[in-house]
Amino acid sequence: MYKALRQLLFSLDAEAVHHLSMRWLRSFGRSIFFSNLIKARYKAQDDPIEFAGLIFKNRVGLAAGFDKNAKYLHELDLLGFGHVEIGTVTPQPQPGNDRPRLFRLPKDKALINRMGFNNAGVHAAAGGLRHYRKYGKRQMIIGGNIGKNKTTPNEDAWRDYQACFKELHDLVDYFVVNVSSPNTPGLRELQDKDALKKILTTLQELNAGYQKKRPIFLKIAPDLTTAQLNDIVDLVLEIALDGMVVSNTTVSREGLKTEAGIVEKIGQGGLSGKPLMKQSTEVVEYINKQSNGKIPMIASGGIFTGKDAQEKLAVGASLVQVWTGFVYEGPGIAKRITKHLKKL
Ligand SMILES: Cc1cc2nc3c(=O)[nH]c(=O)nc-3n(C[C@H](O)[C@H](O)[C@H](O)COP(=O)(O)O)c2cc1C
Numbered sequence: 001m002y003k004a005l006r007q008l009l010f011s012l013d014a015e016a017v018h019h020l021s022m023r024w025l026r027s028f029g030r031s032i033f034f035s036n037l038i039k040a041r042y043k044a045q046d047d048p049i050e051f052a053g054l055i056f057k058n059r060v061g062l063a064a065g066f067d068k069n070a071k072y073l074h075e076l077d078l079l080g081f082g083h084v085e086i087g088t089v090t091p092q093p094q095p096g097n098d099r100p101r102l103f104r105l106p107k108d109k110a111l112i113n114r115m116g117f118n119n120a121g122v123h124a125a126a127g128g129l130r131h132y133r134k135y136g137k138r139q140m141i142i143g144g145n146i147g148k149n150k151t152t153p154n155e156d157a158w159r160d161y162q163a164c165f166k167e168l169h170d171l172v173d174y175f176v177v178n179v180s181s182p183n184t185p186g187l188r189e190l191q192d193k194d195a196l197k198k199i200l201t202t203l204q205e206l207n208a209g210y211q212k213k214r215p216i217f218l219k220i221a222p223d224l225t226t227a228q229l230n231d232i233v234d235l236v237l238e239i240a241l242d243g244m245v246v247s248n249t250t251v252s253r254e255g256l257k258t259e260a261g262i263v264e265k266i267g268q269g270g271l272s273g274k275p276l277m278k279q280s281t282e283v284v285e286y287i288n289k290q291s292n293g294k295i296p297m298i299a300s301g302g303i304f305t306g307k308d309a310q311e312k313l314a315v316g317a318s319l320v321q322v323w324t325g326f327v328y329e330g331p332g333i334a335k336r337i338t339k340h341l342k343k344l
Pocket of ligand 1: 063064065066068087088102111113115117145178181219247248249272273274276300301302303321322323324325
């Protein structure tokens with residue numbers, strides 16, 4: 001049924017459809033009857049799993065950037081996700097890049113986005129999270145993916161991460177430090193060891209002062225060199241960071257089936273979906289080997305099916321996240337993947 005609907009949705013602007021679909025789901029979700037119906041239809045099948053000291057109801061989550069402002073958590077809960085990562089949030093609201101900034105590549109089952117951390121600011125996200133904590137069923141684990149404002153210079157970036165961390169600490173179950181979006185100029189430079197160490201250790205020190213500690217993960221790009229990856233692995237082990245999310249979107253355009261002219265016309269942005277699968281799996285595998293399996297990982301990148309998820313788990317990830325797969329496969333994706341994983 002989703003395939004028929006998808007044809008219609010794909011004829012409309014990608015970003016508009018994203019908001020429209022969530023608003024539809026929200027209207028249905030408001031009725032107890034439909035809410036129970038959706039919940040029963042999309043109930044995930046996997047068993048609970050412990051990761052970084054947290055109990056996830058299953059291994060499939062929704063990656064960052066889908067619910068940036070924590071507005072749709074109740075609705076996403078109905079679709080069977082074990083966790084949702086809200087954000088990326090920045091201290092101040094910011095509009096992001098000009099539209100259009102989200103593009104479909106149906107021949108490749110991919111997306112290109114250059115959203116640029118459009119979000120309503122950490123304060124608004126905190127409001128959404130409070131609402132979910134108060135009225136939601138609270139069955140999902142919620143991650144807070146945090147970033148810096150576009151206008152904040154890199155040397156002050158740690159202050160932005162700190163501000164978001166403080167505001168969300170009571171409201172999320174784990175944090176992800178995002179230094180890997182290709183759409184905020186200079187952000188990926190924060191993946192260099194010294195810059196990263198400053199941000200991560202600042203947050204760890206802050207975390208140590210709270211009675212309830214929140215696991216902190218680092219989300220990296222799939223485009224890093226081996227030397228950069230080695231530096232990151234060393235740092236993560238040295239400071240005993242809780243884990244990593246691997247990976248964000250790629251700036252590569254290699255091997256696409258979509259005509260080169262179309263890809264060129266779309267322009268800059270991060271590529272996600274099927275073409276990212278192999279590249280990001282290789283990074284998970286490399287980190288796992290290089291760290292002797294000592295770094296807990298959440299895999300993100302090109303996961304559409306149970307088999308894709310199984311591949312990520314086989315090379316060292318413990319949990320998986322979907323984003324582009326949700327757009328192409330529809331609302332039953334968490335159920336289908338968890339069903340496959342349960343059978344293993
Ligand atoms: C439109 C869009 C917006 C995104 N925004 C964010 C974001 O704000 N923060 C982030 O860490 N990742 C963001 N991502 C990256 C996803 O979280 C995910 O890591 C990436 O898309 C790879 O997974 P996929 O192939 O399943 O889509 C975004 C991806 C898309 C397609």
